Amino acid sequence: MAYLLQHVVNALQWGSFYALIALGYSMVYSVLMLFNFAHGDIFMVGAYIGLFVATGLLALGSAGAVALPNWAVLVLTLILAMALTSVVGMLVERVGYRPLRRAPRASAALTGLMIGITFETLNLALLGAKRRSFPALIETTSYQVAGVSITNTKIMIVVISLLLMLALDQFVRRTKWGMAMRAMAVDIFVVPLMGVPINTMAALTFALGSGLAAVAGVFFGQAYPVLEPYMGMLVGWKAFVAAILGGRGSVLGAALAGFLLGFIEIFVAVVFPSTLRDLIAYSVILLILTFRPYGFFGEPYSARLRL
Amino acid sequence: MSLLKVEGMTHYFGGLRAVYNYNLEIEMGQIRGLIGPNGAGKTTIFNLITGMYRPTSGRIVFDGQDIVGLPPHRIAARGIGRTFQNMMLWRHMTVLEHVKLAHYSRIDYGLVGAFLGTPRRHRQEAEIEERSYELLRMMGVDRFAQKVITELPYGAQRRVEIARALATQPKLLLLDEPTAGMNPEEMIEMVDTIRRIHGVLGMAIFLIEHRMRVVMDLCETIQTLNFGEVIAEGTPDEIRNNPVVIEAYLGKEVVT
Numbered sequence: 001m002a003y004l005l006q007h008v009v010n011a012l013q014w015g016s017f018y019a020l021i022a023l024g025y026s027m028v029y030s031v032l033m034l035f036n037f038a039h040g041d042i043f044m045v046g047a048y049i050g051l052f053v054a055t056g057l058l059a060l061g062s063a064g065a066v067a068l069p070n071w072a073v074l075v076l077t078l079i080l081a082m083a084l085t086s087v088v089g090m091l092v093e094r095v096g097y098r099p100l101r102r103a104p105r106a107s108a109a110l111t112g113l114m115i116g117i118t119f120e121t122l123n124l125a126l127l128g129a130k131r132r133s134f135p136a137l138i139e140t141t142s143y144q145v146a147g148v149s150i151t152n153t154k155i156m157i158v159v160i161s162l163l164l165m166l167a168l169d170q171f172v173r174r175t176k177w178g179m180a181m182r183a184m185a186v187d188i189f190v191v192p193l194m195g196v197p198i199n200t201m202a203a204l205t206f207a208l209g210s211g212l213a214a215v216a217g218v219f220f221g222q223a224y225p226v227l228e229p230y231m232g233m234l235v236g237w238k239a240f241v242a243a244i245l246g247g248r249g250s251v252l253g254a255a256l257a258g259f260l261l262g263f264i265e266i267f268v269a270v271v272f273p274s275t276l277r278d279l280i281a282y283s284v285i286l287l288i289l290t291f292r293p294y295g296f297f298g299e300p301y302s303a304r305l306r307l
Numbered sequence: 308m309s310l311l312k313v314e315g316m317t318h319y320f321g322g323l324r325a326v327y328n329y330n331l332e333i334e335m336g337q338i339r340g341l342i343g344p345n346g347a348g349k350t351t352i353f354n355l356i357t358g359m360y361r362p363t364s365g366r367i368v369f370d371g372q373d374i375v376g377l378p379p380h381r382i383a384a385r386g387i388g389r390t391f392q393n394m395m396l397w398r399h400m401t402v403l404e405h406v407k408l409a410h411y412s413r414i415d416y417g418l419v420g421a422f423l424g425t426p427r428r429h430r431q432e433a434e435i436e437e438r439s440y441e442l443l444r445m446m447g448v449d450r451f452a453q454k455v456i457t458e459l460p461y462g463a464q465r466r467v468e469i470a471r472a473l474a475t476q477p478k479l480l481l482l483d484e485p486t487a488g489m490n491p492e493e494m495i496e497m498v499d500t501i502r503r504i505h506g507v508l509g510m511a512i513f514l515i516e517h518r519m520r521v522v523m524d525l526c527e528t529i530q531t532l533n534f535g536e537v538i539a540e541g542t543p544d545e546i547r548n549n550p551v552v553i554e555a556y557l558g559k560e561v562v563t
Binding site for chain 1: 384
């Protein structure tokens, strides 16, 4: 029993990563009807920005300039990484996707893949082909609860991720921007006629998605402190699978499917040899999609007008 | 000075000439009509005026300012509201949300307000909600306010769409076939409603219609469009008896 609960904790942590990233795919899809295939690499960029902010702040501390306590470094790292990665996301939208708004969707998909490769190779060119370790910002403490060992890092990751998802949900429900995003999800043809600037909304959507990916990046760095230029590929694609599984464009679906994916992966590895983990986990998902091709909360047919 | 003045507007889709040398002048508070066979370019004219397309050439002056090239949301904010032939409504959203979102440019409380519920948010939300209800009442659909739009009968959806357009406080309201798909009874009610909102709010209205009854009843003057060109313009009576108009609609009589 304790053995299983241990895995639940791990599944929740992985689920948080997937869910945070999947939300970015889903929001952008629902508002602009395109899959931002550079999103996994935006997660990587977010992790690196977090790395530089954190090491920078720690260096400031050890140089005796401003010695911040580690928790403050973590909070600042999260905030700055979110802000800066949001800017990266907005640039991707402005430079990569906005000129293609009326182009066939395949062009946008290709552009996304190329932006992703650009990020990866830029990273290689600028930082060299080496792994970098993310400094641990909070001292890991293990708690023993009913025979299960839970670290404070895991608790923090899961709790903050859930809080951010809740905040996003409230944002979409309560603000005028959220209302405009929901309307754009149906069609972006009439929304501007209600006085809503759709370019601002597009930028905002990318900013939100990228900000969440940055949080996932920083947390990933705390849980698995080795960063490398291609780290966004596999995690990014898996999160994309979660977004599809949740139903294209569904924010709630993306979050739930992200966690489900974490659970499937972890528990498959409990039963089967871990070398077969992805093979079996993704066969299960393939099976689910065979019976529910539009995911949990997607619509069977999306005959939406495009602008 | 007229509220809207369109001069020499021409629009091509690639090599296809959709609108040619179109002129229009609407005074404050006037009701004008636009008729013509399918594909004549009527909706294209609406799309050009509202900034969804940019005319190939020509001038559009609204309220003293040239609006060609302005993005649609700015043109909307200047006071042009519109509805669509095939009702572009946001399924999943409630009737009230439709009308509230149309107040977008007037909502100025930010994130803090939305999350913490500042007095400013409460006051503004209350104001906007009250105004929204008033518009829905005016259109006779306030009882559906909390319902999701797709649960409403067709005629009521049309009315919500007009309420949404009114919420942007237009000085000029463009109605694209407001009675499309309605039975004769609903049609008469709609004509009454349009006349009533015009009486209360006093904005200018420019409407596209297929049903002669509607345009004849409502409009001071009517333009007839065929193949993107105005072929006749005048009062309802003049239009009704104009042989060119009859020919455009019914085809040329073959004398044998």
